[in-house]
Amino acid sequence: MNKLTKQITALAAVLFGFAAFDTAIYQLCTKPCLPDQSSGMQAKSIELDRYLPFDEASEIVDVKSEFQLTDELPVIDGAAALYPICSAFVNAVYPEDAVSFDDDDFTAESKLQMRNTRAAYKAVVDGDSDIIICAKPSEEQLQYAADNGVELELVPIGCEAFVFLVNGENPVDDLSVEQIKGIYSGEYNNWSELGGENLFINPLTRNTGSGSQTAMLSFMKDTEIKKNPFGFIGSPIGFSFRYYVEDVVEHGNVKMLSLNGVYPDKDNIADGSYPIVSNFYAVYDKSNENPNIQPLIDWMLSDEGQRIIEETGYIPMPAEKE
Amino acid sequence: MSDKIFKRLLLICTAAGCIATVVLIMITTILYKDCSIISYIANGR
Numbered sequence: 448m449n450k451l452t453k454q455i456t457a458l459a460a461v462l463f464g465f466a467a468f469d470t471a472i473y474q475l476c477t478k479p480c481l482p483d484q485s486s487g488m489q490a491k492s493i494e495l496d497r498y499l500p501f502d503e504a505s506e507i508v509d510v511k512s513e514f515q516l517t518d519e520l521p522v523i524d525g526a527a528a529l530y531p532i533c534s535a536f537v538n539a540v541y542p543e544d545a546v547s548f549d550d551d552d553f554t555a556e557s558k559l560q561m562r563n564t565r566a567a568y569k570a571v572v573d574g575d576s577d578i579i580i581c582a583k584p585s586e587e588q589l590q591y592a593a594d595n596g597v598e599l600e601l602v603p604i605g606c607e608a609f610v611f612l613v614n615g616e617n618p619v620d621d622l623s624v625e626q627i628k629g630i631y632s633g634e635y636n637n638w639s640e641l642g643g644e645n646l647f648i649n650p651l652t653r654n655t656g657s658g659s660q661t662a663m664l665s666f667m668k669d670t671e672i673k674k675n676p677f678g679f680i681g682s683p684i685g686f687s688f689r690y691y692v693e694d695v696v697e698h699g700n701v702k703m704l705s706l707n708g709v710y711p712d713k714d715n716i717a718d719g720s721y722p723i724v725s726n727f728y729a730v731y732d733k734s735n736e737n738p739n740i741q742p743l744i745d746w747m748l749s750d751e752g753q754r755i756i757e758e759t760g761y762i763p764m765p766a767e768k769e
Numbered sequence: 770m771s772d773k774i775f776k777r778l779l780l781i782c783t784a785a786g787c788i789a790t791v792v793l794i795m796i797t798t799i800l801y802k803d804c805s806i807i808s809y810i811a812n813g814r
Contacts, residue, residue, distance in 0.1 A: 454775045458782055465786030469793050477793065479813040480800035612806075614813050646814060651806050682814045685806040692807060700811040 498531045500538035507535040508758040521577035524560040524567045528691040529580045535755045565656040572597045579730045582658030598733045603726035604747045605756040608689040608711040610703045619643040621705040633673035647681025
């Protein structure tokens with residue numbers, strides 16, 4: 448091999464080496480982070496203006512109640528996934544001028560806000576919101592309330608399944624509750640240990656203080672969550688609430704796992720056979736003197752309020768047994 | 770090709786490769802911070 452050939456080979460080897468390395472990084476790390484453009488994912492992006500109250504084009508459940516509030520309107524706020532319910536409640540019982548929206552977000556005067564779980568818990572403690580519709584608070588959120596001398600009242604108004612998600616091509620369809628705990632505690636690190644392919648398990652978690660992360664910590668109880676250091680080159684598992692992922696599961700490359708052989712559909716959640724069902728709550732500051740808080744929550748628990756929850760896609764509270 | 774030109778080309782190729790890798794890692798980090806867990810699962814394996 449002459450000198451020129453050796454030099455060209457060396458240059459080509461350097462370029463090929465970088466190209467192969469960068470391709471591997473792209474496939475393993477960059478590609479999974481790209482926004483999912485599937486129709487299900489697009490449909491589930493909670494855009495405020497798609498679920499506005501008093502808007503003919505809105506996608507909320509449009510019910511007009513005989514129960515109407517006219518003054519001292521509680522400010523309603525909550526989790527993004529529960530925003531369609533908040534908006535439908537406001538649409539049903541508030542006057543139209545109670546809500547103002549400036550193309551991007553609700554104005555400060557609006558009686559409907561959407562700050563998401565973490566900010567909503569802060570807002571109800573700080574007195575910026577009167578009722579928030581959220582999952583159970585985290586330890587930090589309870590501590591923040593206690594530090595500010597606020598006692599929170601949590602009234603369950605509906606329930607939803609806590610679901611685990613994997614890629615649609617993952618051959619695993621069902622896991623036991625103990626296996627899920629084993630994945631998140633580091634006992635299982637490879638899908639082949641659970642009947643899947645020989646790939647590392649990448650157990651994903653959410654931001655601290657988000658409703659689903661709080662639910663996950665509650666599910667794991669005292670067991671510490673551990674990350675798999677090689678998980679990023681493997682196949683992920685994550686968690687969420689069923690409603691939030693329903694459309695994505697239907698149209699995207701994601702599937703919900705059965706737990707203990709029970710799939711998280713509406714019937715299995717309602718009859719209690721699906722093992723992890725969480726309530727969501729109307730939360731308020733016990734010392735809040737707004738006289739309409741209790742009547743409004745009573746209405747949320749009425750047949751009409753519960754019908755809005757059900758038609759939005761969530762599970763209403765089970766009827767009390769006589 | 771003289772040794773001097775070869776070394777210069779080798780240096781340019783290496784530098785370009787390093788820059789491309791660093792840019793890719795930066796883009797990946799930014800995307801990872803913003804990406805939803807569901808997108809991540811859908812795009813994964």
